[in-house]
Amino acid sequence: MPKSITIMKQALAKNLKSFNFWFMILFPLFILAVLALIFYFTAGDSKTPTALVSDDPQIAELLTEVEGIELDTSITSPEEARTALENKEIQAYFQIAGEATDLEVEIIHTLGLAESLTNLQMIQAILSNYQMQARAAASGIDPELVAEMLQTVDIQETAYYVSDEGLVQQGNNIAVTSVISYALTLIVFLVILFYPNIIVTDLAQEKGTRVMEVILSSTTSNQHFFGKILSILVMILIHFLLYTGIIALLWPFVKGMNQVQIVLDMIDVEELLAALNIYIFVFILLGVLIYVIMAAFLGSVSSSNEDAQKAIMPLTLLGMLGYFAGMYGLTNPQQPLIIISSYIPLFSPFIMPIRILNETVSTTSIWIIMIINILFLALVLFITLIFYRSNLLVYSDGNFIQGVGRAFNIVKSERKN
Known part of the structure; x- marks a missing residue:
């Protein structure tokens, strides 16, 4: 174990100094900063500067209360x-x-304003109501009776999902949980897209430069393997802590924005925290481990950077399939395709957070899927350790497919001996 820690530290020191790691961290922050600036400068202009030309002072009072327009009361004539x-x-x-x-x-209005003046229908309704009240008064009808007749019906919404236990009521944060589901799916995809590529590239470089021979002269393949896996997990943890720290620093400034406060007022925090249970993070961790360990297997049979890029491609495609399945599951969490896909370990980290957050999966199903993922992880780890030990010092001049075939032959012959 101490040698695994040493290998972890060496890999960590190397990757933390790399451009790719910091690009992975800073580029999303740069995109968010640009979007935040655009949102900040456009949010202040969300009200449409408007004027009213009318001899009826009551209409001005009605339109002043409409959100989304800024009524200039100093303008009173068509010429002005x-x-x-x-x-x-x-x-x-x-x-x-x-x-x-x-x-x-x-x-x-000026050209194109009709699209931005989104409350035009509200203004039409206000003026129609005002006109109807005036007609009712002129006809001798009680205006209060007209107001009661025009009162809209309130519709209360209660959402359920069908589970093995019958109908289970969904929470009140459906819109918010959908956003969080999307964010988690995207984060899992980015982690699986980036970090497995690091371990494949590292192993291919060490084999291509023959550094691997020096390393394995003083340690075992298993210690080398676990050192590499630990370095990836620590890098992910550092990535998470950096983002958490940045959010903690910016939160006091962000939460004061009106738009953010409106969203926060819509959220039932206690219910949302209850929805973000430990199961979600367990599935994400299991998924990341499965993909990273599979990447180590692919890296062990690669002999150069060119092989590494070809080797990681199947894993990237699987990650993309899982991501698209997750996107489809956001709007269709109870579709049979999504339910079946959630039982497949390579897709579980993308789909299960969505099903859990949207409360469309029972606790029994969660445990069954989790056990399947753990068993699959154990199988992947067992196979990878065998190939890792047998192929770290094997170099191939052929393509990646030939390298995989040669790796199978080596393991087969070793098992016979």
């Missing part, structure tokens, strides 16, 4: 409104004529 529109002081103005019982409404 048109001039303000030409000077880009406003983006639209309403010109309302006629009596309250028969309103004539026209909106004049």
